[in-house]
Amino acid sequence: MYGDDVAPGWSIGEVSRRTGITIRTLYHYDEIGLVRPAQRTASGHRRYTASDVRRLYRVRALRRFGLSLEEIATALARSSDDVVALRDLFAAQLAEFEASALRAARLSEQLRGLIEQLDAAAMPDPEQFLTTLEMISVYETYFTEEQREVLARRRADLGEQVVEATKMEWLELVRAFKQHVEDGTPVDDPAVRDLAARWETLGVPYASPDPQANDRIAASTAALWRDHKDEVSRGVSNQVEWLAPDDLPKIMEYVDRVRQAR
Amino acid sequence: MYGDDVAPGWSIGEVSRRTGITIRTLYHYDEIGLVRPAQRTASGHRRYTASDVRRLYRVRALRRFGLSLEEIATALARSSDDVVALRDLFAAQLAEFEASALRAARLSEQLRGLIEQLDAAAMPDPEQFLTTLEMISVYETYFTEEQREVLARRRADLGEQVVEATKMEWLELVRAFKQHVEDGTPVDDPAVRDLAARWETLGVPYASPDPQANDRIAASTAALWRDHKDEVSRGVSNQVEWLAPDDLPKIMEYVDRVRQAR
DNA sequence: TCTTGCACCTCCCGTGGCGGCAGGTCCTAC
DNA sequence: GTAGGACCTGCCGCCACGGGAGGTGCAAGA
The missing domain is CATH 1.10.1660.10 (Multidrug-efflux Transporter Regulator; Chain: A; Domain 2)
Known part of the structure; x- marks a missing residue:
């Protein structure tokens, strides 16, 4: 043509x-x-x-x-004239692939968890589920990637059983404290003092070997609680029936006072 | 403010x-x-x-x-009003994550292979390496993703040892044929006829259970060879010393004539 | 001769999810 | 009076093309 x-x-x-x-x-x-x-x-x-x-x-x-x-x-x-540059380029690209594969794997796992929750219909109310979504993002905002990494690894190391057990024990403690708040138990009572001691040992297995890292995680947690009391409380009270949305802030305040009384 | x-x-x-x-x-x-x-x-x-x-x-x-x-x-x-839609969205996203993870894993592996080659300095000449790159792309152009999948799985199933053994045997056959081409052995000689028979059995372990798939792969291979004789020949002759870049086309032609003579 | 059709050309707008800049407004503090 | 900071709108840029409009060049058929 x-x-x-x-x-x-x-x-x-x-x-x-x-x-x-x-x-x-x-x-x-x-x-x-x-x-x-x-x-x-x-x-x-x-x-x-x-x-x-x-x-x-x-x-x-x-x-x-x-x-x-x-x-x-x-x-x-x-x-x-130099294959070395190409090699380095490939190596860099490979590293990126692997990093993004890791991210994708984590996200996949989270998604699987969410889908499971939805399938189990443990959350009949869409609003509840959306609150969970919010909390995911809040969590990301307050903890750096490194911190999340540390926490995730710790949880994985301990195993789901232990994590669940901790959750249950924490809930028990919350329930006990709730009773004491309602009863007006004074903050220097030995009973609540013991409960506070148990409260503090709860986090011990999750601590990382680096004490500074622990401090930073504690600070982030405190900031999260300070800024998002309401959302967190709503989230927790969605999971258990005996807790009203505005109970948890009151309980936490009480626990704080107990600790300071020591 | x-x-x-x-x-x-x-x-x-x-x-x-x-x-x-x-x-x-x-x-x-x-x-x-x-x-x-x-x-x-x-x-x-x-x-x-x-x-x-x-x-x-x-x-x-x-x-x-x-x-x-x-x-x-x-x-x-x-x-x-419906969490189901969200669930489906998540499921779709999860599937995409997994697909892209698979792709990334394959690319990572290929990259690792290339980096290894470069590190082993088995390819001192940049031009040789770039030819390898070309062949990668040519391969992608002539074989569909499905076909590549089939071939990759087959290779993985057989194991590296077997694949390497096949390569060595193929090279031996090429070397034998090269001798016959140079000697001018007639194409209906029983010796070369036997070689051609062995040649044909080489691919058998790589065949998939679906005969039509085999045909398509064979057709693709033929098209690749037809359009890229030179590159392939250069690639192979880079790997072995006793083969000149323009030997392979002549040998292949000879092999073809031997087959037709049967 | 006219038309149809195909391959090719250049120019330009659109995509997604923002980043970044210019130039203006509004308010406070020194 | 003015320096500075927070905020506003509007617009261009990114990356790797996709897609369309409108034009040119050429061959084959009616």
């Missing part, structure tokens, strides 16, 4: 079919200078040489590995 | 600090109607209520799970 068939190389359409790259993408690569066909025909049509097509295959391969077009351009520009 | 502190809710700056969402993002959410602050002050400043902030936290949580802002908008709009 056009008598171009005597010209060497291939038209853009032929190249597109051969390589599986869309024509639009070929235009784009030409535009940004990544793969420029060596020549044009008299009528202005692009002619790709064998070396152009080879370059295209290289670009495609590197793209598959998630490199940006800019990275590919610099890599192909200097890769002829 | 501005005497706004008597107005209920929070300014955009305060919300940004509390939630960790940038002000620009808050503007964006307002613009697209995803989170509109309930009111404005007389001077036009945004005031976020507690319910606005709750909505923000929900949005953040859903974003973390990779939902698009549009999906979040529809989810939050109707989630109050």
